[in-house]
Amino acid sequence: MQPLTHDRFFNGNIILNQPKSGYRFSIDAVILAHLAGPAPGETVLDLGTGCGVIAIMLAFRHADIQVIGIEIQPELASLARQNVADNRMTDRIRIMGKDMIDLSPTDIGGPVDLVVTNPPYRKRESGRINPDNQRALARHELAIDLESLLLTARRLLRKSGRITIIYPSARAVDLMAAMRATGLEPKTMTLIHASAASSARLVAITGIKGGRPGLETGPPLTLYRMDGAYTRAVEAMFSA
Structure with a gap:
């Protein structure tokens, strides 16, 4: 395991260990x-949980x-379990070290109500692949592409279940077309500006x-804001 940083959020109520580099x-x-x-x-499924930040928040x-x-x-799955334990949430969060493509509803105790995912943004052939394997897998579609991810989500959702996904606005048309093609009809959209x-x-x-x-x-x-600080809306996301 590489060196970690120990960061606190929500007025110190959450601690997250993350790889330093x-x-x-x-x-x-x-x-x-x-x-x-x-x-x-509800039961929520976080696809590509990384260090567990979304699940814990x-x-x-x-x-x-x-x-x-x-x-x-495996290294990130282990770190996510550590973070869940450090935040005393083992009774509410379960981390599975598994390729999501292989997941079935039986593996997770039945269909879920909501899927959340912050997937790799870049296609396999676009741009330079980061030499750090963790960063490369998080940024490029090396382990899974968008269509496969959405098909996984559909397979694991209950009827009328929901998926919330964040993605580059430049690929919004790709995302919505793929969602409709896989039976996950886009219903609400929020545009996010720097x-x-x-x-x-x-x-x-x-x-x-x-x-x-x-x-x-x-x-x-x-x-x-103009001075570079977070807006009030974003500050509220970090508050307890």
């Missing part, structure tokens, strides 16, 4: 955990849910398994 989570994960909105009593904010995190990289004056950088989309056509675009989310 490997893959570290970004603001994308925090946004996704905020926008997913699970209902009380969801469980912290929503006391009445169960979360299952799936991670293909600043009020900039074009959207990311998009968060929630789809429904077997849903009817009809997309609602919500208010945009702006990340930074």
Whole structure:
């Protein structure tokens, strides 16, 4: 295991151990955990959980849910389990070190209500592959591509279950087309801007398994103020 940093969030109520030089989570994960909105009593599946950040933030904010995190990289899966234990959430979060392509509903105790995922953004052949394996797998579609990920989500969701995914806005058409083609109808969309004056950088989309056509675009989310500090909306995502 490579050296770790020990970071605290939510006014010190959550501790997260992360690789010092490997893959570290970004603001994308925090946004996704905020926008997913699970209902009380639901079971949430986090595909590509990494160090467990999204699963832990969801469980912290929503006391009445169960979360299952799936991670293909053994070192990150082990780290996620450590983070779950350090935050005393082993009764509510289960981490599985497994390739999501091989998952069946039986493996996770039956279909889930909600899938969340912050998948690799770049196609296998686009751009330079990072020499760090953790970062490479997180950024490029090396272990799984978008269509395979969505088919996995559909297979593991209950009827009318939901998926919330965050993705580059430049690939929003690719994402929505793939969602519709795999039976996960896009229903709500949030455009995410670095600043009020900039074009959207990311998009968060929630789809429904077997849903009817009809997309609602919500208010945009702006990340930074003119002075470079987080906006109030983003600051609230880090508060207890």
